[in-house]
Every structure is written in C-alpha cells, then in structure tokens.
Amino acid sequence: MANYLSLPYTVTGSLVVFSAYYIWRSYSSRRYKLPPGPRPDPIIGNLRQFPKGNQPEVFSEWGKEFGDVVYVQIFGRGVLVLNSIRAVNDLLEKRGSIYSDRPRQVAFGELLGMEKVLSLMPYGEPFVPSTYDTRSAQPPQRASDKA
Incomplete structure (x- = not known):
C-alpha cells in the first residue's frame, strides 16, 4: 500500500496550494481599479x-x-x-x-455572534436607533458634575 502522506508529497502539495492561492489572490485583487x-x-x-x-x-x-x-x-x-x-x-x-464605516470584524462580529454590539455595528439604519437607546440609558449630567 502506497503512503500518500509522505514528506515529499506533503511539501509538494502544500507548495502547489500556496502558489495557487497566491496567484488567485494577486489576480483577484487587480479587478479593482486602485490608485497607484x-x-x-x-x-x-x-x-x-x-x-x-x-x-x-x-x-x-x-x-x-x-x-x-x-x-x-x-x-x-x-x-x-x-x-x-x-x-x-x-x-x-x-x-x-x-x-x-467601521472595518468588518469577522471573528467578533460574525463568528461569535456579536454583530449587535454597538461598537462593532456598521453605520446605517440599525445603528442609529441603538445610539438613541444608549443615550437614554445614561443618566442626565448636570453642570456641577463636570466641574
């Protein structure tokens, strides 16, 4: 029985996968018209x-x-x-x-289900009511509190 997981096959396969990913990434990023x-x-x-x-x-x-x-x-x-x-x-x-807008936080926002946390939400329609909810939960400040 042939051992397909030997070191040369593993190294060669890894190089092929890495090279294919690198080539794909470099060509896919060129589809956008970016500044010089x-x-x-x-x-x-x-x-x-x-x-x-x-x-x-x-x-x-x-x-x-x-x-x-x-x-x-x-x-x-x-x-x-x-x-x-x-x-x-x-x-x-x-x-x-x-x-x-805020950068997309995949690990915290999508994988851990924290996309409704105010500091991770993108700006838009759902964001604005959340800021009003946050402000209404804070007690009003008096001028004497700031001094």
Whole structure:
C-alpha cells in the first residue's frame, strides 16, 4: 500500500496550494481599479517601504511620484494616503458617506455572534436607533458634575 502522506508529497502539495492561492489572490485583487503606489512585496505588502519615522516627508515624496492619492498595502489591508487638500475634500467631504464605516470584524462580529454590539455595528439604519437607546440609558449630567 502506497503512503500518500509522505514528506515529499506533503511539501509538494502544500507548495502547489500556496502558489495557487497566491496567484488567485494577486489576480483577484487587480479587478479593482486602485490608485497607484509603491509595488508591494508578497505577503507583507509595503511594510518595508512604510515609514517608521518622518511620515509626512515620505508621504510627500510618494505624492510627487504617484499623485495626490497613493495606495499602499500592509499584510493585505489597504491604506490610502491623501496628499492634497483637494483629494481630501473630494473623497472625505463630498463623498464621505461612502467611506465612513467601521472595518468588518469577522471573528467578533460574525463568528461569535456579536454583530449587535454597538461598537462593532456598521453605520446605517440599525445603528442609529441603538445610539438613541444608549443615550437614554445614561443618566442626565448636570453642570456641577463636570466641574
């Protein structure tokens, strides 16, 4: 009887699965039209290029090289760097309702059934009544309490 779980088969199979996943992930992420930015490394993204100190200077250099909106990726999480007031006004003031939300918390929200916890809820229709419920549960503050 052949042993299909021997070390060479396991290593080869793992490499094939990892390579297929990496190729699929890189092609599936290209379907979105993302702003330009420095080329990311596999797995860690732009972690090596991301500034640890003097961030405004590095972001300004990226703005001169790539434009007003720069996209970097760190461990699969996308980060937008806005380098001009015009880009900030266009994205955050005029179209802010598109971008104002909390990140999706799969582990706490969906797997543990905590999607109704106020701090994990996405902003929208169910969120607003919950904030009113929270405010009504708090006792009113007097001016003398703040002093």
